Amino acid sequence: MSDLTSSELDKVRSILKREPNETETGIFTVMWSEHCSYKSSRIHLKKLPTKGDRVLVGPGENAGIIDIGDGYAIAFKIESHNHPSFIEPFQGAATGVGGILRDIFTMGARPIAVMDALRFGPLDDREWGDRNKRILEGVVGGISHYGNCFGVPTVGGETVFESCYNGNPLVNVFALGVFRHDEIFFGRATGIGNPVIYVGAKTGRDGIKGASMASAEFDEDSKDKRPNVQVGDPFMEKLLLEACLEAMHTGAVVGIQDMGAAGLTCSTCEMGSRAETGIEFDLTLVPQRETGMTPYEIMLSESQERMLLVAEKGREDEVFAIFKKWGLDAVTIGVVTDDGMLRVKDHGKVVAEIPNRELADEAPLYDRPHNAAPYRPAPMEAPEFGSPDLKGDLFALVGSGDLCSKRWIWQQYDYTVRTNTIAGPGGDAAIVRIKETGTSIAMSLDGNGRYCALDPREGAKLMVAECCRNLSTVGAVPAAATNNLNFGNPERPEIMAQIVEAIEGITEACRFFDTPITGGNVSLYNETLGEAIWPTPVMGIVGLMKTAEPVTIPFKQQGRTVMLLGGLGACDATHFGGTQYAKVVLNKMWGLPPALDMDYEKRVQTAIREIVNEGHAESAHDVSDGGLAVALAECTVNGVGASIEIATDLRPEFALFHEGPSRILVSTAVPEAVEEIARKNNVEALRIGATIYTELRIGDGSVTWIDSPVDRLKQVWENALAEQLAPVHA
Amino acid sequence: MRFGVVVFPGSNCDHDAWYAVSHNLGHSAEFIWHDSRTLGLVDAVILPGGFAYGDYLRCGAIAKFSPVMSAVREFAETGGLVLGICNGFQVLVESGLLPGALLRNRGLKFVCRPVALRVETTDTPFTAAATKGQQITLPVAHGEGCYFADDATLAMLRRDDRVVLRYVDNPNGSLDDIAGICSEKRNVMGMMPHPERAADALLGSTDGKVILESMIHSLSVAAA
Numbered sequence: 001m002s003d004l005t006s007s008e009l010d011k012v013r014s015i016l017k018r019e020p021n022e023t024e025t026g027i028f029t030v031m032w033s034e035h036c037s038y039k040s041s042r043i044h045l046k047k048l049p050t051k052g053d054r055v056l057v058g059p060g061e062n063a064g065i066i067d068i069g070d071g072y073a074i075a076f077k078i079e080s081h082n083h084p085s086f087i088e089p090f091q092g093a094a095t096g097v098g099g100i101l102r103d104i105f106t107m108g109a110r111p112i113a114v115m116d117a118l119r120f121g122p123l124d125d126r127e128w129g130d131r132n133k134r135i136l137e138g139v140v141g142g143i144s145h146y147g148n149c150f151g152v153p154t155v156g157g158e159t160v161f162e163s164c165y166n167g168n169p170l171v172n173v174f175a176l177g178v179f180r181h182d183e184i185f186f187g188r189a190t191g192i193g194n195p196v197i198y199v200g201a202k203t204g205r206d207g208i209k210g211a212s213m214a215s216a217e218f219d220e221d222s223k224d225k226r227p228n229v230q231v232g233d234p235f236m237e238k239l240l241l242e243a244c245l246e247a248m249h250t251g252a253v254v255g256i257q258d259m260g261a262a263g264l265t266c267s268t269c270e271m272g273s274r275a276e277t278g279i280e281f282d283l284t285l286v287p288q289r290e291t292g293m294t295p296y297e298i299m300l301s302e303s304q305e306r307m308l309l310v311a312e313k314g315r316e317d318e319v320f321a322i323f324k325k326w327g328l329d330a331v332t333i334g335v336v337t338d339d340g341m342l343r344v345k346d347h348g349k350v351v352a353e354i355p356n357r358e359l360a361d362e363a364p365l366y367d368r369p370h371n372a373a374p375y376r377p378a379p380m381e382a383p384e385f386g387s388p389d390l391k392g393d394l395f396a397l398v399g400s401g402d403l404c405s406k407r408w409i410w411q412q413y414d415y416t417v418r419t420n421t422i423a424g425p426g427g428d429a430a431i432v433r434i435k436e437t438g439t440s441i442a443m444s445l446d447g448n449g450r451y452c453a454l455d456p457r458e459g460a461k462l463m464v465a466e467c468c469r470n471l472s473t474v475g476a477v478p479a480a481a482t483n484n485l486n487f488g489n490p491e492r493p494e495i496m497a498q499i500v501e502a503i504e505g506i507t508e509a510c511r512f513f514d515t516p517i518t519g520g521n522v523s524l525y526n527e528t529l530g531e532a533i534w535p536t537p538v539m540g541i542v543g544l545m546k547t548a549e550p551v552t553i554p555f556k557q558q559g560r561t562v563m564l565l566g567g568l569g570a571c572d573a574t575h576f577g578g579t580q581y582a583k584v585v586l587n588k589m590w591g592l593p594p595a596l597d598m599d600y601e602k603r604v605q606t607a608i609r610e611i612v613n614e615g616h617a618e619s620a621h622d623v624s625d626g627g628l629a630v631a632l633a634e635c636t637v638n639g640v641g642a643s644i645e646i647a648t649d650l651r652p653e654f655a656l657f658h659e660g661p662s663r664i665l666v667s668t669a670v671p672e673a674v675e676e677i678a679r680k681n682n683v684e685a686l687r688i689g690a691t692i693y694t695e696l697r698i699g700d701g702s703v704t705w706i707d708s709p710v711d712r713l714k715q716v717w718e719n720a721l722a723e724q725l726a727p728v729h730a
Numbered sequence: 731m732r733f734g735v736v737v738f739p740g741s742n743c744d745h746d747a748w749y750a751v752s753h754n755l756g757h758s759a760e761f762i763w764h765d766s767r768t769l770g771l772v773d774a775v776i777l778p779g780g781f782a783y784g785d786y787l788r789c790g791a792i793a794k795f796s797p798v799m800s801a802v803r804e805f806a807e808t809g810g811l812v813l814g815i816c817n818g819f820q821v822l823v824e825s826g827l828l829p830g831a832l833l834r835n836r837g838l839k840f841v842c843r844p845v846a847l848r849v850e851t852t853d854t855p856f857t858a859a860a861t862k863g864q865q866i867t868l869p870v871a872h873g874e875g876c877y878f879a880d881d882a883t884l885a886m887l888r889r890d891d892r893v894v895l896r897y898v899d900n901p902n903g904s905l906d907d908i909a910g911i912c913s914e915k916r917n918v919m920g921m922m923p924h925p926e927r928a929a930d931a932l933l934g935s936t937d938g939k940v941i942l943e944s945m946i947h948s949l950s951v952a953a954a
Contacts, residue, residue, distance in 0.1 A: 149781045149784070149785075410842075412840045415842055416927050417743060417746065417927075547932065
């Protein structure tokens with residue numbers, strides 16, 4: 001897993017036409033690790049749609065880029081830092097933020113927003129609960145520390161708790177930056193004879209072979225891997241950002257790449273490979289903060305906050321002057337050559353000599369067996385159940401980890417810095433304005449491991465649909481996507497089958513919703529002691545919209561019509577087994593995820609965008625986890641309640657809590673206008689009730705299923721997470 | 731009016747302050763680099779939020795030694811208006827331009843949220859356009875905003891009407907709910923909440939404008 005297999009070693013020998021030395025073996029090991037080479041997933045990733053009218057830069061660069069009009073573009077990407085966050089939650093998460101921010105500004109863009117998709121084991125787990133709390137507190141603290149100091153707002157994300165993440169939390173960080181088309185930079189070492197310049201922090205022994213750690217499962221000895229985790233310095237990163245952007249604006253920089261996974265090794269060979277050039281440099285020139293480092297250690301260190309850039313020969317001093325102004329190291333360590341080789345010297349003596357292209361792009365590709373059925377952790381048959389207390393069920397749901405307010409988390413993130421945040425955490429989608437263009441960008445992160453565990457293909461499609469629905473609900477047109485594929489060990493056919501099914505599901509849905517994938521990340525071997533996580537793809541989609549006062553979730557005024565755009569939806573016992581109701585109330589899981597009709601979904605999304613953009617919606621909220629009743633409860637958090645009557649043949653548990661897609665709650669003063677737009681798009685728009693003060697009442701017209709003061713629901717929803725975390729402070 | 735916004739390495743609200751002054755209020759704003767020994771021709775200075783020099787030692791502890799702070803001190807001594815926001819407030823107390831200290835929040839966590847504040851005095855150039863007792867809502871975003879001073883200092887601040895802003899709902903454990911104070915000569919103010927983040931209706935609140943508008947008003951009165 002983490003080391004080269006014998007056939008990989010044979011391939012190395014045939015490339016070099018000799019035996020590799022220790023340093024070269026180390027270089028191949030990290031570059032051909034799963035983390036850097038995507039060797040198990042690459043042949044399937046090729047299926048993803050990557051082209052579109054707006055796509056300026058697709059997969060393969062540090063971040064994808066799309067056009068947003070007026071000569072401006074956005075760069076965005078998601079990346080995981082799962083393994084480091086398990087071993088050292090605070091630094092693991094902090095450096096996850098740092099790494100993705102560098103991916104954005106290495107393209108020339110200024111980061112303006114971050115979101116995080118987090119997965120932890122349950123906080124009340126009898127065996128793991130205390131540890132899960134510590135991991136959550138550490139991860140949130142690390143994200144807060146790094147993002148707040150750097151000065152980028154953390155505007156959204158999601159947090160989910162499942163037992164499968166007990167020994168393997170997921171930390172996926174999304175970042176987005178903005179720039180003009182003519183400010184785009186690439187990680188290419190062009191121009192024979194140009195100087196190769198190292199900038200930023202000095203190299204130490206931290207994070208050595210981090211990429212290969214991230215490509216292995218965990219076992220009893222994993223705590224010994226703490227030295228593999230890097231330590232982040234957000235202040236250094238902030239200086240690096242300002243210095244790099246300033247240096248890029250001089251015109252003296254021809255190519256630039258951050259040193260992330262596999263550090264100096266990856267940045268040198270990838271820059272050379274992309275430009276079809278060679279890079280020759282001497283390790284003695286590399287700034288080091290420890291003495292006696294070997295070539296192997298320097299090449300494989302993952303010390304943070306470092307960048308490699310290639311400048312135009314003769315203009316080095318312009319670059320040096322800027323880095324000096326910001327108090328940063330900038331040293332010429334080598335030169336671009338014409339022979340396509342990565343040639344590493346130590347005191348003038350060659351210690352590694354490898355063809356760039358073969359090293360960077362010729363990693364072995366594996367078509368791993370996936371002929372087994374995807375692993376399913378649950379039966380197909382539904383159990384018998386019947387609720388004696390629907391109101392109690394709703395309270396249990398709004399107080400559950402997945403559905404309760406995450407304010408305790410996001411209040412630790414600076415989400416208003418840079419004065420662009422129109423809609424921050426807690427909404428269906430975050431919105432930031434682009435000051436330069438006068439338009440706005442909406443963004444949403446979604447993943448649903450529970451659905452994907454039951455059916456990876458359908459789960460993946462539902463995930464893409466929900467992500468797009470979240471954007472449409474705030475009035476944005478989904479434009480492009482990035483994805484993070486978190487799975488277990490691909491060498492097991494039943495896991496590999498999950499990966500293939502999920503990728504094909506994403507492919508189908510992203511094609512359908514016209515959201516090309518511009519890049520992303522694959523994180524495999526998410527297993528501890530042989531226990532794999534559920535298949536957990538995470539999607540980040542960005543949408544474009546006009547700048548306007550946002551339409552938000554809470555009901556605003558009494559006496560408005562409450563409408564369910566998309567209708568009540570259908571459900572049967574089989575399709576109820578992946579719901580939050582099944583999880584929280586019944587403590588069970590079975591069957592299949594909700595059924596998705598993508599055609600209908602698309603029409604609902606077109607309709608809601610028009611409703612919102614025409615100003616007909618006073619509030620709008622996507623119905624998802626927890627179903628209609630939970631969505632209604634979330635609409636009442638500002639104190640305005642609702643009286644709802646649902647005419648349905650569905651049993652009350654299904655009517656209230658099923659999670660069928662393609663549904664959006666709207667409160668409006670002009671129901672006829674909403675109906676007109678719905679009719680035009682051939683979708684249902686049901687009048688299900690009216691907003692009233694301070695009560696939430698839901699029934700079928702004859703029986704009242706739920707009746708509660710909204711402040712009691714809010715109290716449970718608002719305090720649940722802090723209460724679950726409380727014992728750790730005792 | 732011409733505002734100077736100081737940029738320390740690690741300042742990250744410098745651009746926000748610049749934008750609020752220049753775009754939301756329509757006045758001129760320029761950046762002043764930390765190693766500058768002069769402020770140039772400015773009518774008022776803003777020390778913005780952020781993490782000056784990383785703030786790894788103690789917030790503002792390094793910034794007070796920067797060349798620009800000697801210029802800011804001279805400017806303040808001659809009556810120039812100096813507004814320190816968040817990290818800027820921390821720099822002002824470390825520099826001795828304002829009394830007291832800012833400690834870690836009582837909850838030990840960074841806190842970002844809108845907070846309600848009460849304007850306690852209008853007898854400052856920073857609140858002259860407000861009304862006494864007026865309630866305004868501004869975002870806070872800090873990990874070390876718990877105002878602390880000894881009893882004698884607190885008594886002096888109260889006696890001299892130097893507590894400019896108080897929290898209605900104290901987010902960080904500040905003594906006497908103090909969110910902002912001014913200097914003895916009343917021309918230097920430090921505050922933890924961010925008025926520059928509440929200067930644009932699109933972002934939810936324009937309550938912060940009253941602080942910046944008060945400064946502009948006071949400067950124009952002084953110039954007249």
